Amino acid sequence: MGVGQAMLAAAALTALALTNSAMGQTAPAAAPGANPIVRDKFTADPAPLVVGNKLYLYVGHDEAQRDEMFNMREWLVYSTTDMRHWTDHGAIMKVADFKWAEKDAWASQVIQKNGKFWFYAAVEHDKTHPGKAIAVAVSDTPTGPFVDAKGSALITNQMTPKGTHSWEDIDPTVLTDDDGATWIAWGNRQCYIAKLKPNMIEIDGPITEITPPHFEEGPWLHKRGSLYYLTYASLDRSTHRDERISYATAPSINGPWTYRGELTGSGKYSFTIHPGIAQFKGNWYLFLHNAALVIGDLSGAIGRRAVTVEHLQYNADGTMKPVFQTDAGVTVALPGAARRN
Template sequence: MRTARIVASAAIALAATAAFATAAERARTGSNPIVRDVFTADPAPLVVGDTLYLYVGHDEAQRDEMFTMREWLVYSTRDMRHWTAHGPVMNVAGFAWARKDAWASQVIRKNGRYWFYAAVEHDGTHPGKAIAVAVSDRPTGPFVDARGSALITNQMTPKGTHSWEDIDPTVFTDDDGTTWIAWGNRQCYIAKLKPDMIGLDGPITEITPPFFEEGPWLHKRSRTYYLTYASLDRSTQRDEHISYATAPSIGGPWTPRGLLTGSGKYSFTIHPGIAEFRGKWYLFVHNADLAIGDQRGAIGRRAVTVHPLTYARDGTMRPVVQTDAGVTAR
């Protein structure tokens, strides 16, 4: 009997030590999640000089709400370990024609200004999700509506299967100075932006890769273009993963490269953001592995994380394992 008690006590002690170690690791500077005092989602990094800015949606869901998102936040770092909060950069109410839903966004710098593209719910004049564009002279905002109307509405993509296909914009400027925007849910679209950054300069083209669900992200490394996205093989997967495709030009053809990561812990959704900063590459995603007070992570209460990203000699991205260690794993 005494031996059994000793074994049980030892097991409890080991479990407590493991739990303490996990908590301690999460508390380390540079570990995940990046933000611990509010729930955040849909990370979008932007590098400006020696600073990386990270734009996120603010999850405010209560109880069993799915998504309650009213504003976008921004954080900055110069070392990938210490993050400074700059507060909200914009509220969805700043788009007078939008009803709600401060969904995924991305900011890009061009012509000396900062251009903010985001998914919102349009009012009854153009039912469905839409993509807005705002502008600021500073990366930390505040941003203001740049055109007074939606850049993209659901009616502009009539071949889509549902009213929320026009979400999750990603914006990319190529070496020749042309800027492209890609977006979508179930269907992935791409179009060139006009030099003024507030209009489309040509047709909308569909480039949907295998198992595309949402959250596209465009970037380029050397001569290779990358389209990274949240994927869902509905025959085998319950939650979104991250997959990617590559191409020799922004116009394709896009070659599927398979999975980059598994799902985010406890989260149905996942959303990639990729950046090179101080000579190293990073992948930002979100999961639902954060508790704040009595609120635990959920589909509408997520947490942004960051992980080292590396490439093989052939230009493919090596699979990323999501950990609590974050950049401290380097």
């Protein structure tokens, strides 16, 4: 989310959104699966999960009105079998379902383990532990219902005391390694990683900082072959005003992490951006968000974003090929020789 930087950019983005609206830009008729993939709601922070023949996509629900920056109260899930047609399964949880949380249904991710589906999400903790926190919920199915699995926060701001601000503990990403151990990474400006206990609701061991260059927020962990990838929203404040996507790779979940540069640029009209990566039916996909959607009289803005998806390809050395964000998205097929990279 990047509240601190977002606040600095809010005025400029509001003006941009109003200009966009004044120019009469409305979402054109598009082929199924074209970007943005959800057009009747503002959505953000996409997190894909593949279960059998379906890809489930967990998103935050942007409900900001004209005088608001962020208004997010629930998490939604969609599914697809063909990356073209999406089924809306509605809300899987509301922030109010975590009784110890005050507000802010921010970025989340769901993974499957031990026959359960584990949901990790960023929220604002109540005054007993001020600042952002990471919650964990559980369900028997990928579409819920999800329930608070711990009754308290998994991670609070007080657990990362070296951080510089109260909203650093956001944007969880989770990965189960080949040895069965599950790791969680998260952060804003500082990026942290820790191992989870087998019960999935407690940290096992130390919290380690692994902040790569220009890290802002939104980390995403995945593994392909023998390489581990840490993809994230980056912000080089000396050259850019909006977040982009950068990444690092490592031979082990414990590093060392090597910075690989930018994967893609900023989302259209959007200060924030958030990666989610998955392999589905032999192809790799990069999910993002921008602020180019118009619904009724509401234009895209810092708190009204729209989820998109693009093909993702790899070079022979394991690095990822640059991704160009498009309106067509995955409705344009990759050449046959490249489809299964």
